[in-house]
Amino acid sequence: MKIELAESAGFCFGAQRAVDMVYDLLEQGEQAATLGALLHNPQLVAQLEARGVKAVDSPEDVPPGHVLVIRSHGVPAEVEKDIARLGVPWADATCPFVKKIHGYAQRAGEKGRVFLLFGDREHPEVLGTVSHCSGPFFVCGDCGELENLLKTHPYLAAEPLAAAAQTTFRLEEWRKCSETLKKLCTNAEVFDTICNATAKRQKEALELAKRCDCMIVIGGRDSSNTAKLRDICAGQCRTYLIEKASELKALPAFSAGLSVGITAGASTPPSIIKEVLVTMAEINNTEQNFEEMLEESLKSMNTDEKVHGVVVGISPTEVYVDVGRKQAGFIPAAELSNDPSVKPEDVVKMGDEMELLIMKTNDQEGTIMLSKRRVDAMRGWDDIQAAQESGEVLTGKVIEVVKGGVIVLKDAMRVFVPASQATANRGDDLNGLMGQEVRFRIIEVNRQRRRAVGSIRSVLREERKAAQQKFWEEVEEGQTFTGKVKSLTNFGAFVDLGGVDGMVHISELSWNRVKHPSEVVSVGDTVDVFVKGLDRENGKISLGYKRPEDNPWVKLEQEFPVGTVCEAKIVGMTTFGAFASVIPGIDGLIHISQIADHRIDKPQDVLRVGEIVRVKLTDVDLERHRVSLSIRAVLEDEQDAADAAAQEEPEDAVVFSTEAEQTEE
16 A cells, blocks of 8 residues: 655644644743634644643633633634723734735725625634625625626626635635636736645645545544545545544555555644554555654654753853753754854853753763754744745845855745746856845745745846836936946947846947947946936837036037147048047048148148147037138248237347448448
């Protein structure tokens, strides 16, 4: 006989959270009471009763000195008001996913929408949810009831609606209901509220039932999600629902060669699953050791391995702890934190109290080796599991770059992020993430293998998409941005403006002529740009990089009026003249007739490229960006100046003559 256990069998996040909340109260010395059964599992309820936890029917029944725990299904709003009115101390274990549906129910009425809830009318979760409705509402058990509702209330087809499902509603039925709503109702908001753990558990159960000859579903007979698992499996193969291992004896004998699949409802404790597996192994009488298979995932249930300790000493390699026993407790530095870079004094200080896990007891030496990081990790699994189910974005620190990815530390949890999910673009250097705070999402959790997988890329893409949407909503022509040069092409540079890329054409990079953008900018440069043009339809942005104040034509107009004489460098020759650079970015033409004060055949007869000459600006056409220069005008001005100087020579000036001239006289 082959036996296979579904990966997600047992407690969901909400159930585990509720149970942990009760046990935490007991460990703190509090007395606890639950409003009704904490979970729909009689064995768990019996275990809690054995620890002194009382189940009461109303807040008025809570014994003095007890803390009232609200179960994971939640309670009607009126009950919460009664608790507040009576002043009863209480702890709210309502599943966060159930709380979210309460919010949808309330906001639907506030927005003028009719609220439709799909689920079991008598289930505590449904009763609690509809009590938060602030407007009209209806409850439907399946798609057939929805169709009947729309027939008897035809006006609903055109009404604004808001629809949600009980967290444990059957996934396949919900899909039918959603499709019907979208098809028949013109104004319906549909919220996907089935718990991810429920959807995953149902999917696994279906796949397992398809390949097995028989299915065993473990859970309370009053449990809604357990009943749905049974129904799903029963559609594929012979299925039995049991609450505890002893009920296996009443089932028909399992023949050799039979394949048996096992799953469990969200309110089924791991200890019961373990007991069923061990019993099945005994019935099977094979070498399969299911107890060993579950040992890792069930360690957190073994409270005998945990102790309460107080820090009494700290050294570079160990932390010494008083655990109230004759043995001396110590925590090796490696067992303090999952971050290998931290020092003991960074993690704890004298007098700190904490829960610790016993790793090894040495009675001969009188010592107990303890671990803090493993207890933290056990608690962290709940948060990690919840984050996966809710899609919450977490923040952690990259502590290692390993083969195939990076390790991110979230509190005490090590999360592996594959290289394909670590950066925005494949091939980016992972070493740049080392020591960085990153935002990521959990995409896979396997508690049995102690493995959590995350994705940084999915968060980066969402953030980029949100940034793009915001950018296009706010951007206007003329706006300035500081961006980073992302890539270069022959025709321009692409600049990342923070989620959106724009292009600076090569002609907009500089007022001077450039052959390639790399002459002005490099990839990775931070640049200030402004929006020149927007193509919203195609999502294209034209950017400018040249600053108007750097425009050489503005400088020419201000500093080089017509008539100015300056030095210029010959930069080119033509048959009709020579071009000379007046200032960087502006070349002027010296017509062949203006190169010399006499006729020449070609410019090369007088000038050579690279020569510095004195020229006069004879004309400037700012509109057509043309400048006329003249060397001849400078020469003529110099000759005129010389002639003028000669004419101004004084009449009484002494004139010296030669001896020959005097003899002739």
